[in-house]
Amino acid sequence: MVRVLERLGHTVEFPAGQTCCGQMHWNTGYQAEAMPLLSRFVEQFREAEAVVVPSSSCVAMMRDHYPKMAVSLKDEKLIADVEALLPKVFEFSEFLTKRLGLEDVGAYYPHRVTYHASCHGLRNLGLGDGPMRLLRAVRGIDLVELQGLEQCCGFGGTFAVKNADVSGAMLADKMAAVLNTKAEACTACDNSCLMHIQGALHRQKTGVRTVHLAEILAGDEGVAQ
Amino acid sequence: MSGVALDPKTAPPFPMAAKTALGDTQLRKNVRHATDVIQAKRARVVGEMPDWQELREAGKQIRQHTMENLDFYLEEFEANCTRAGGVVHWARDAEEARRIVVALVKASGSDEVIKIKSMTTEEIQLNSALEAAGIHPFETDLAELIIQLGEDRPSHIVVPALHKNRHEIREIFRREMNLPELGDQPQDLADAARVFLREKFLRVKTGVSGANFLIAETGGLCIVESEGNGRMCLTLPETLITVAGIDKVIPRFQDLEVLLQLLPRSATGERMNPYNSVWTGVNAADGPRVFHVVLMDNARTEILADEEARQTLNCIRCAACQNACPVYRQTGGHAYGSVYAGPIGAILTPQLQEMHHAQSLPYASSLCGACYEVCPVKINIPEVLIHLRNKVVQQNTAGVAGFFDVEAGAMKAMAMIFRSERRFRAAQRLGRVAESPLVRKDGWIGWLPGMLGGWTQVRDLQEMPKETFRDWWEKRGRNGN
Numbered sequence: 001m002v003r004v005l006e007r008l009g010h011t012v013e014f015p016a017g018q019t020c021c022g023q024m025h026w027n028t029g030y031q032a033e034a035m036p037l038l039s040r041f042v043e044q045f046r047e048a049e050a051v052v053v054p055s056s057s058c059v060a061m062m063r064d065h066y067p068k069m070a071v072s073l074k075d076e077k078l079i080a081d082v083e084a085l086l087p088k089v090f091e092f093s094e095f096l097t098k099r100l101g102l103e104d105v106g107a108y109y110p111h112r113v114t115y116h117a118s119c120h121g122l123r124n125l126g127l128g129d130g131p132m133r134l135l136r137a138v139r140g141i142d143l144v145e146l147q148g149l150e151q152c153c154g155f156g157g158t159f160a161v162k163n164a165d166v167s168g169a170m171l172a173d174k175m176a177a178v179l180n181t182k183a184e185a186c187t188a189c190d191n192s193c194l195m196h197i198q199g200a201l202h203r204q205k206t207g208v209r210t211v212h213l214a215e216i217l218a219g220d221e222g223v224a225q
Numbered sequence: 226m227s228g229v230a231l232d233p234k235t236a237p238p239f240p241m242a243a244k245t246a247l248g249d250t251q252l253r254k255n256v257r258h259a260t261d262v263i264q265a266k267r268a269r270v271v272g273e274m275p276d277w278q279e280l281r282e283a284g285k286q287i288r289q290h291t292m293e294n295l296d297f298y299l300e301e302f303e304a305n306c307t308r309a310g311g312v313v314h315w316a317r318d319a320e321e322a323r324r325i326v327v328a329l330v331k332a333s334g335s336d337e338v339i340k341i342k343s344m345t346t347e348e349i350q351l352n353s354a355l356e357a358a359g360i361h362p363f364e365t366d367l368a369e370l371i372i373q374l375g376e377d378r379p380s381h382i383v384v385p386a387l388h389k390n391r392h393e394i395r396e397i398f399r400r401e402m403n404l405p406e407l408g409d410q411p412q413d414l415a416d417a418a419r420v421f422l423r424e425k426f427l428r429v430k431t432g433v434s435g436a437n438f439l440i441a442e443t444g445g446l447c448i449v450e451s452e453g454n455g456r457m458c459l460t461l462p463e464t465l466i467t468v469a470g471i472d473k474v475i476p477r478f479q480d481l482e483v484l485l486q487l488l489p490r491s492a493t494g495e496r497m498n499p500y501n502s503v504w505t506g507v508n509a510a511d512g513p514r515v516f517h518v519v520l521m522d523n524a525r526t527e528i529l530a531d532e533e534a535r536q537t538l539n540c541i542r543c544a545a546c547q548n549a550c551p552v553y554r555q556t557g558g559h560a561y562g563s564v565y566a567g568p569i570g571a572i573l574t575p576q577l578q579e580m581h582h583a584q585s586l587p588y589a590s591s592l593c594g595a596c597y598e599v600c601p602v603k604i605n606i607p608e609v610l611i612h613l614r615n616k617v618v619q620q621n622t623a624g625v626a627g628f629f630d631v632e633a634g635a636m637k638a639m640a641m642i643f644r645s646e647r648r649f650r651a652a653q654r655l656g657r658v659a660e661s662p663l664v665r666k667d668g669w670i671g672w673l674p675g676m677l678g679g680w681t682q683v684r685d686l687q688e689m690p691k692e693t694f695r696d697w698w699e700k701r702g703r704n705g706n
Contacts, residue, residue, distance in 0.1 A: 002698075014698050019643040025636060027592060029614030033640035040644065064608075119593035152551045156591025163589060164679030165244045169555045170591070171683065199684025202669060 001054050001092055001214040004105055015044040023061035028158045038069050042081045050099065051089045054214055056121030056189045059091040064124055091121060092214055093189050097130040103137045109219040110140030113211075114183040116174070116197065117149050118190035131189055131213055138216060144181040148173065155196035171200050178208060185209045187216055230350045231378045233578050236562020238585040246556040252388050256380075256557040259387045260548040266494025267545060267599070274490070283483045285603040288539035291475055292529060298441040298474045299520065305444025306518060309506025316521040319349035325519050326351060326433065326466055327358045333464035333515065335360075335431040341448065341455040342366030343435025344382055344542060345468050347564040348577070349523065351433070362433070363425045365454040367418050374401040380558030380566060382544040383492045388557045422454060432462035432513070436469040437541070438484065439518075442477045445505035446518070449488060449498035456500050465513040471520050472538040484541060487601035491543035524577045533612045537572050539602045544569075546596035546606060552589055561586060568596035572609045580616055587613035631676065650695070657689050664688045 002012050021041060022034035041062070045051045053059050063086060070079040096102045115135060121127040135143050154160065154170025161167075174197060178186045186201070188194050191212055198210040236242065246252060271277050291298055303313045314329075316322035330338055338355065340346065340362050352362045352373075364373040368386040372379055375397040379385030386394070395409040398417050407417055434455070438447040446467060448455055459465060475484065481503075489495045507516045528537050547553045547567030558566030562583065563574040571590055575583040587610050590596075596606040622633045642652045663670045670686040672678070680686060 014695075016695070017646045019646070019649045022643070025640055027611055027614070028636065029587075029611070029616075029618035030633075030636045030640070031615045031618075033636055036640070036644050119591070119595075123594035123598055150595075152591050152593035152595070154551070154591060156593070159588065159591045161676055161679035163240050163243065163552075164682050165240065165247055166552055166555050166589075167591070167679075168683040169247055170551050195687075196684065199680070199686055202685040202687070203671070203683060 001052065001212075001218070003218040004096075004107075004214060005052065007218075007220075008100070008102070008105060013048065015048075018044045021058045021061050023058055024157055026061060026065055035069060035073060038066055038073075038082070039075075039078060041066075042078065042085055045089075046081060046085060048088060050095065051085070052092055052095045053089065054092045054189075054212060055191055056091045056118050056125055056127065057192060059089060059094075060120035060124035062086060062089055091125055091127065091189060093121075093131040093134055094125060094127055096134060096217075103133045105134065105137070105217050107137075107217045107219050108139040108221050109216045110142075111185055112142040112144060112181075112183045113185050113187055113216065114144045114146045114178060114181040115149070115213075116146055116153060116178075116186055116188045116193060118188050118193045119150075119152050121189045122150055127189065134213065134217060135187070138219070141216070144183050146181060146186075147177045151177075153193050153196050155193050157192070160196060171196065175200050175204070175206075179206060183208065185211045187211050187213050189213050230353060231347075231559070231561075231563050232350070233563045233574050233583040236583070239560060239562070239589040240585065242560040242562060243552075243556045243589070246560045251390075251393075252557050253555065255388050255390050257554060258390075259381075259384065260554050263384070263494055263548045267491060267548070268494075270490045270494050270496055274486075280483060280486055281601055281603050284487045284541075284601055285539065287475060287480050287483060288541070288602045289536070292472075292535055292538050294476075295471065295474065295529060298476055299471055301441040302439050302444055302474050303520075305441065306439075306446075306506060307444070309444045310508075311444065311506045311516045311518055314517060314519045316519050316523070318523050319521070322349050322468060322519055322521045322523065323351055323354040326468060327354055327360065329464070329466050329517050329519075330355065330360050330431055330433075331358070333431040333466075335429065335464070337361045337363065337425075337429045338431045338433045338466075339363050339365050339425050339429045339458050339462065340369070341432070341434040341450070341458040342369045342385070343433070343468060344379075344564050345435045345470055345521065346433065347379055348470075349468070349521070351468070363422075363429065365422050365425065365458055366450070367415070367452055367454070370418060370422070371397060374398070378559060379564055381547055382542050382565065382567075382569070384544070388559070422457075426454075426457045426461050430462055431464045432458040432466070434458055434465065434467045436467050436473050436518075437488070438481065439469055439474040439520075440478050440481070440503075441474055443505055445478070445503050447481060447485075447501070447503045449485065449502075450500045451493065451495075451498060453500050456502055459502050459504060460512050462513055464515040464517075466517045466519065468519045468521060470525055471522055472525050472540075488541055488543050491545040491599065491601040524579055527579055528576045531576075531612075534572070534576060534609050536604050537569075537576060537609055539604050540569050540573065541602060542569075543601055545599040545601065549595040549599045550590075551593060551595065552591065561589070568606045568610075569604075572606055572613060575613060580613070580620065584617045584620070587611075587617060653689070653693055653695070657691075660688060 005012050022037035025034040066082050070082045153174040154167040194210040201208045314325050355362045364370050371386040371394050381387040391409050399407050436446045489498045546569050550567050553567040561570045563570050565573045571586040575586050592607045642648045668688050673681045
């Protein structure tokens with residue numbers, strides 16, 4: 001992601017104090033534990049011109065829940081800070097397509113690839129076909145559409161361990177769809193889905209890799225294998 | 226005659242029940258096929274509505290407004306229904322509702338009732354109560370008839386026998402209707418049911434129904450259905466007893482304009498239902514001479530009092546969320562241990578139990594949001610799920626037992642790590658040390674202990690990277706210089 005943004009001429013900063021957006025705690029029911037991470041996020045990123053996040057579910061966490069969290073803390077300053085900061089927060093593909101209005105970022109990636117639309121990116125952020133448009137503009141890519149693109153892979157954070165059997169059954173469907181495409185790699189805008197899909201692709205020795213969208217867009221003739 | 230009821234008080238936790246369901250390949254095949262068919266039909270008729278999103282918003286506004294003024298509209302309904310010749314009864318809970326209905330059936334002088342499909346009467350296990358009182362209930366909705374004859378349980382709000390295919394249904398009818406030659410074509414099955422039911426319609430003097438909507442403005446009630454068997458139950462008996470949750474009220478007759486566009490399209494993928502019945506009180510010239518409505522609370526006011534979960538009551542029982550849910554589509558409905566399965570069941574059931582039972586249900590979702598996307602009245606089910614998870618965590622971590630809760634301990638420890646950069650860096654280093662005994666030579670983990678073992682059932686996990694992003698970033702310097 002750093003490589004793509006710098007290639008496009010942007011200056012990238014990485015606030016060292018950043019940790020986690022609190023999604024795992026919030027979605028599992030540990031609201032009290034997620035609360036301090038909100039003000040931490042605001043402190044770390046308040047100076048940024050744009051905050052670019054390589055994970056759609058983290059952005060969904062911020063957009064869907066941060067305003068309400070700030071209100072529940074009854075902290076006027078925090079409410080105002082969140083309101084000011086959130087419009088500057090973008091998921092990576094969203095930053096490219098919506099904020100910068102780009103589709104072709106000068107990438108080269110000569111591989112057969114299929115794209116999985118992560119649920120939070122698709123439904124909470126409304127990414128639509130943005131990531132696909134970015135992928136179509138990649139030179140050398142052989143892009144194959146995934147059947148059941150909008151179906152959840154079964155990760156769901158702690159869902160994958162709390163309901164391991166159902167999660168596994170959902171993952172099996174996703175795997176079958178990925179293998180049907182005969183792609184070398186499956187990509188997405190969310191590393192958590194990719195970690196989940198990759199876990200099964202590796203267990204079953206399929207030889208299919210998972211790569212984050214940013215890794216594909218970072219590819220150029222010099223670095224892409 | 227009815228099978229073992231679905232009772233959230235005694236049902237196994239969802240992950241356990243789901244495991245059993247996942248082992249039933251025929252069931253999974255049936256559920257997958259049926260939900261695929263309904264979803265495709267729904268998508269087609271929703272797609273032809275240019276104002277679908279506006280309709281959803283209107284539906285949401287109607288339901289939200291009703292819930293905010295529920296006391297007012299209920300009393301308005303009571304007054305208008307009474308004026309039209311109906312008798313309104315109030316039931317605090319399932320027990321009281323069952324007692325009232327049994328007494329009313331007895332007073333009608335009948336020891337049999339014909340029933341139109343009603344999830345509310347399933348919720349309160351009315352059939353068992355009727356049977357215990359020596360009253361025989363006949364389910365007349367085709368799907369409910371299949372469930373009743375098969376001593377089975379409903380697995381879907383709109384299509385209760387969705388988990389059965391026609392070959393299985395033929396076997397039930399052959400056995401229970403004594404028709405050894407019966408074929409398995411849809412027409413054969415419908416013919417058999419028609420002959421079986423027609424005699425009941427003409428003989429039984431008392432009917433029991435649910436309701437889709439109670440119209441406050443007129444005191445009327447509305448039921449939509451596909452077969453006409455409901456219409457028979459509503460018009461042929463001398464006494465009609467309707468059981469409805471207090472959440473079923475709507476303010477005006479005109480609100481049906483919105484709701485009757487949303488409901489059939491979302492539920493069965495039809496533009497309108499083949500049978501739309503609206504009746505108001507009694508009429509000397511036609512229909513039942515005696516009409517009772519039992520308005521049942523059964524924990525609904527507790528849900529209403531919870532501001533964040535209140536939207537649960539906006540549900541119009543279309544089951545679109547069930548058809549769209551990737552969890553429901555894997556397990557079917559029985560795994561939820563309640564007549565309300567799928568995403569809506571995952572939020573409704575534990576709340577109907579006042580969070581004393583079914584605490585595993587709010588976790589029976591990957592929060593993928595497919596339910597919210599299709600909900601015709603825009604209930605944000607993922608949001609309510611998270612809210613209920615918080616309630617479960619608060620229960621589990623209260624008192625001394627909470628101190629020893631492994632998950633809570635891990636969550637609190639991680640929250641502490643995330644609150645400090647120093648601790649976060651240390652945790653990244655320690656993580657590599659801690660995982661090292663589990664990492665195979667190829668750099669992957671194939672087995673994890675305890676709770677995390679769920680992950681490695683069917684998945685590997687890559688070891689943590691030797692160089693974190695943070696390390697790389699600090700080594701290279703800003704802008705790679």
